[in-house]
Amino acid sequence: MAIGRVISGQPLNEAEEVFTSSLRPQHLDECIGQPNIREKIAIAIQAARQRSEPLEHVLFYGPPGLGKTTLAHVVANEMGAKIRCSSGPALVKAGDVMGLLSSVNTGDVLFIDEIHRLSTPVEEFIYPAMEDFKVDYTVDSGLHAKTINFPLKRFTLVGATTRAGLLSAPLRSRFGMLYHLDFYSTPELTEILARSARLLKLDCQDGTLELIASRSRGTPRIANRLLKRVRDYAQVKGSGVLSTDIVENALKMEQIDALGLDPLDRAFLKALVTVYDGGPAGIEAIAATLGEERDTLEDVVEPYLLQIGFVRRTKRGREVTPQARDHLGLAPKKGKHPEDEPALFD
Structure with a gap:
């Protein structure tokens, strides 16, 4: 029953990720909500740029679908840097991380999603990379094993996790900035939906976006997902314009009630x-x-x-x-x- 839930904060599939990516803001002034975090990040970025230094390592944590990945890309764009993405489960051994670190240039952003799922050997391998920007990499094994010290270019590690409590204390302490993302208010979600509707060239009657926002459980990913479902319903069952009746009927078909419960x-x-x-x-x-x-x-x-x-x-x-x-x-x-x-x- 839980698989493919419309109101889940987790992405449902690759196609939805592509759709969501097309609606993501690229810069801080395009972001909506989380005002306290946006202000702190803006100050940190401006200070780092004035000193011509990479940004400190950043950790975003909070429930899924609130924009942790989006903020990681925004940080990279604001710093004028490239971003390289991976996830905790994908980094199984030290060699996997070494491949990423060796291709990172000065100031680049390395984004690791679900960072709480890093294995202990990989986590311990990352410590000196985060602190001293160097790693000790073991080549070969057995009698022929030798350890090579690789200097790294100064980079910014951005981590994201839904389970901050599962992060080890040593890893958590190596992040200079830790930000908790809160659920969004209905007005903030309405503003996000208005921006998405403009990008999708979607005509909406007054009050329709507020109706979708009120059932989105404070989560932008869910709000955009519901907007997509309502758009499809309006195209097939109506004239393509979002009206109150169309929205109500579409959400009723998805079995989502007035409080966003499924x-x-x-x-x-x-x-x-x-x-x-x-x-x-x-x-x-x-x-x-x-x-x-x-x-x-x-x-x-x-x-x-x-x-x-x-x-x-x-x-x-x-x-x-x-x-x-x-x-x-x-x-x-x-x-x-x-x-x-x-x-x-x-």
């Missing part, structure tokens, strides 16, 4: 209410009930439900809140009054 979110909440009497219930038990993986529920479903106050995490497990019951239209079960209980010896 069938998996509602199934999670209903399981808590109907099976576990509102909780508390352990995440393993809920996962077994829904037939989903625990990681899927913890990484994909829970963050938004916690953010909007529909679920509480307690020491004993997950509990549903009254707001969630109201949204689903599920009243709490009436407990038996002690006076109604039969006496022990009746």
